Amino acid sequence: MLKIFLAEDEVIVRETIKRMIPWEELGFELVGEAADGEMALPLLIRQKPDLLITDIKMPFMDGLTLAKLAKKELPELKIVILSGYDDFNYAKQAINIGVEDYLLKPITKNALIERLSEIRSRYEHEKTQKEYYEKFQREMQAYEKNSSRDFFEALVRGSMDMMEVYKKAEKLGVDIVAEAYNILIFTMNSEEDFSGQKEGYSEWEAESLEMLEEFFSGHPSAMLFRSNIFSYGVLLKGQKESIKEITKECVGKIQGILKRKESKREWFLAVGQPVERLSQIKKSYHTASRAFSQRYLYVENILYYDEMEMMEHRSGQADTNDNAYLKKVDVNALNPAILQKFLSNGIQEETENFVKDYFYAIGQEPMESLVFRNYVILNVRFSVITFLKGLGCDTEGMEPENTEEILAESGKNIESAIAYAEKMVSQAITIRDQNSGNKNRSILKTAVDFIESHYMEEEISLNTVANVANVSANHFSALFSQNMGQTFIEYLTSLRMNKAKELLRCTGMRSSEIAGEIGYKDAHYFSYLFKKTQGMTPSDYRKVREDKA
Template sequence: MRIVVVEDEVLVRKGILSGIPWEEHGIQVVGDAADGRTGLELIRRLKPDMVITDIQMPIMDGLEMIRLVRKELPDTAILILSVREDFGAVREAIRLGVIDYVHKLTMSPEELLESVLQARNAKAGASDELAKRPGSDSGSASALGLPEWLAGAQADGEDREFVPEGRLFAVGIVRLPPDSDGGAAGRLLAAASEPGLREAILHTAVPDSVFVASASPSVEPADAESDEMLAARWRDDLAAALRKLGPEGARLSVGLGAIRGRTEERNEAYREAQEALAGRFYSGPGSAHLYSPEAVSDDSSEDSARFAPTATLKAYLAALEQTDGDLAVRRFEELFPAVPSTRISPRLVRERMLQWQSSVALLLGEWGYPLQGFWEQSSPFEQLNQLDTYEELREWCWRFHTVARELLEDCSQNGRRSEIEQAIRYMKENYRNPLRVQEVAAHVNLSDNYFSFLFSKSTGQPFVHYLHNLRVDKAKELLREGSLPWYEIGERVGFDNPKYFAKIFKRVTGTTPAQFQKNK
C-alpha cells in the first residue's frame, strides 16, 4: 500500500513519517507535502492508494484538495486529521467520502497505524466482492443474463424473454440478509401469484436479487393511472408473498420500480427499484415498496435541516460532560428521535450520525480516552455503513452514547476496576471452554464495547491476546509434564484447532508446541 501525507505542521508531519514502522506492515510513504496545492500535485503524479491529510492548511485547504482528488482519483482512500472545532469541515469531509478520521491533538502512532490498516483491509474486502460480481470467473453463468440485460445488452435470443414484445414491465430488487442461502428470492417469487416474474442474482457478494415483472398478454398499455394501479397490484402481491414465507419473508425486503413500456428504459427502471428499496430504511425488513417520485427525499428540505443540526449536536456534547445523565439522554433523543420524518434521506442520516460519532470520540480523546483499540474489528465508519435501517443505526448510536457516559464518569477513578479483576478470575476458571468477550462482559454486567476498552486499558492488551496468553501458559505447564501429545494439550486448554493452537503458541513463545515439548 502506498500513501501520501499532507500536513502543514512540521512536527506532526515528521511524526507520521518517522514515528510509525510503516514498512513492517507492507506500507510505503511515497511522498509528503505541507499544503493542499502541493499535496494535490503530488497525489496526481504518484497516484497513491491512500492520502492522510489535515483539513486546515495554507494555500489550499484539505477540503478543496479532497474534492479534486475525489473527482480525479475516486478510488484513492482518504483519512483526515481533525480537531474538535472542525464541526462543519468534518461533516463535509464525510459527505465527500473520507474513510476515517484521527484526532490530531491526541492521536498516538498506534492509533493512526490501526486506522490505516483497517482501511487497507476494508479496501481489500471490497476488491474481493467486486471479483464476485457477474462477469467475473466466480459468477454463475445462469445469473448473468438479467444483469447484462439491465446494463444495456441487446435483447435478442433468450434475453427477449425478460420482457416479451409490447409488454408493460417493472424492475424489482430483493434485499436478502447476509446469511441467506441465496434461494430466498426464488422462493419469494414462486410464492407470488403474478406469473410474469423472472429473477437472477445481481451481486453475489452482497446477496441482492433483481427480477422483472411483466404484464400478462391481456393487459394493454394504458394511461398513467392504470399503470399505477398495475404497479400497486404487483407490490401488494409481493407483500402477500413475503407473508406466505413466514419468518423467512420477515427478513426480506422488496423494491419495485414504476411501470415501463419500452425496454430502452430498463436502466431507469432499475434505478427506480433501488430508490424504492430505500423505503426499508425506515420500515425495516418484511415489506414491499413501490417507487414514487414524491417519496424521493431532498437534503434541502425543512425536515432534513431539522435532523441533528450543529446547534443540537453542540448542546448534546455539553450535556454529555455534565453529571446529569437524564439531560444527556434528552439531548440524544433530540438529535435522533425514535420516529423521524421519512422524508430525510438515509445518506444524510448516516452523515449526521458519523459526524456525531466523530464529535463524541474527539471529546473523549480530550478527556484522555483516545479509543485506540476500541473498534476491534472495523472502524465506526464501516460499522455504520453496514447497518441497513434507522432503528439499527439509532441503536448503535445509543450503545456508543452509553459507553461515552460510562467513560466520562470513570475519569475520576484510577487503577484496575473490580469488574476487570472479576473478569480475569472468570477467564482463569473457564479458559478451557469457548470464551467470547460478550460472555465475559455479561458476567461482569458491562456492555461489550465498554468492557473491551476497560480490559485493554487495565491489562495493557486486548481481551483476545490476554486469553491466548493465558491458554498458552497453561499449555506450557502440560507440555512440561510430557504425558500427552501437544495437539491434545491444545484442545485441553481451549483451542479447538491444532493448527491454530500451534500458530498462537509460536507467536507467543517463538517456538512450536512440539519443539517446546521436545526441549522441555
C-alpha cells in the first residue's frame, strides 16, 4: 500500500477528494490530513507517507513551502500539488523543489485517479530498481569479500612482504594503517564436525553471521574475515592507548550476538595479544590461535591469551592442585569424550598444541609414573582407533600387533608419550579429512545439482542451497569456495551469464525476456551485470556473434 497524506485548507474540497477516490482498491492508504502546511509538517515527519497531495495556497504555510521543507525531511517523498493558479512561476518553483505533478483545479475524479495510478506505477518501479541495485551491491560485496579473505589469510600468516601488503590493501580499499593491532578468532559452534556426523543447517547460525557481518562492515576499526572452515577472525586496529578498548568492545558485541538466544551451540572466542607493528600481526594471530586451541579443554566461552599465559606462569610456581588455570579447564582429561571432540572438530595445525595441553591438564606429577604414562598412551590409542572405526575407516595400519614395543618406545618419558600421542592424533585427522572429503563431494553434488536446476529462480540464495544440502550456511560457504575455486554468488552469476549467452546466440529473445528467463526481473540490472562480467552489453555480444557467423 502506498501511504498518502492530504493537505488542503478548504474543508469541502478535502472531504470531496477523500470520498471520491477508492483508496484501498487502487492500492493506496490515506494515513493523515491537515488544513494547512504548518499543521501538516510535523504530522508528515511522524507518519512518513510515500505521497503528499497538497493545495498550493493555504494559510500559515503554503503548499510550496511545505513541499520544500517536507522534501528536506523526507527526500524520498513524492508530492502532487493542486492549484487554482495557471501560473508558470508556480509550476517552475514546484519543478525546482522536485514535485511529482502539478494539477490544476478543478480536477475530475477520473483525471486524479489516472495521475495517482501513474505515480504508483513509477513508485513501484523505482522501489524495485532500488531493491535490485541494493542486491547487486551485496553481490559485488561477495566478490570483494572473497578477495579480502585471501588477503587477510596471507596477512595473518605472514606470507607477504610489507610492500605487497600495502599494495593489496590499497587495491581492495582496505585501510590497515594504525599504531596497534590485535586478532580475535571465534567459532559459532565448537561442536562443528569435520567428520560429517553432526553437521546440519542452522537458522540461528545464519542469523548470527548476518548480524556479525552487519556490525563489522560498518566498524571503522575492525575487519571480519574467515579463519578456517568453521571459524572467523577479526583484525582490530587503532591507537596504542585505544586498542584494548576496541578489543573489549568487539568481544562484547560478539558475545552479545552469540548468546542472544538459548542455544545448544557451544560458541568460543579467543583473544590474541596486541602488537604495535603490522609486520607483527602474525604474532598476534599465533597467540589468538594458541588460545583458540584451548576450546576443547576450557569450559568458558571467552579466553584471553594474556590470561592463559599468566595462569600457566602461576602454575609453574604453585602446586598443581592449587593451579587456578586448571580450575577452569576440564581436569578429567582422561575422559575419552575430550579426545573424541578434538578428533571430530580439530584441525591439523592445532594438533601439537592440543596434545601438549591435554597432557598438561592431566598433570606432570602423575605422568612421571611409567604405569600411569602407559595407561594414558593406551587411552589415546584406544580413543583414536574407536573414533576411526566409528567413521567406517580402515585402521589396520594403526594397529600393530606388538603393543609392548609401542609402550617400550613411547613410554620412555613424558616427551616420548607426547610425541606418540601427537603422531596418532595427526594420523587420525588425516584419515578423517580424507573420509569427510567423500561426504563433502556428496554435499557439493547436491548443491550444484540444485543450483543448476533452480538458477532461474530469483530468490535462490546461499542459505537456500545450504538448507537443501543440510549444512550450515557458514560451512557451506567455506566448503563451496575451497572446492569450487569461487564463491557461491560467482558460480551462480557465471551459470546465469553462460545461459544468457546461449539464448543470445540461439534465439531472437530480447534482453528483457532473457533476464526473466535466467532469474533477473530487471533488464537493466541484467544488462549491467552482463557488461561487468562479459565486457560488453548483451546487444553487443549478439552483434559480435552474428558478425562472426
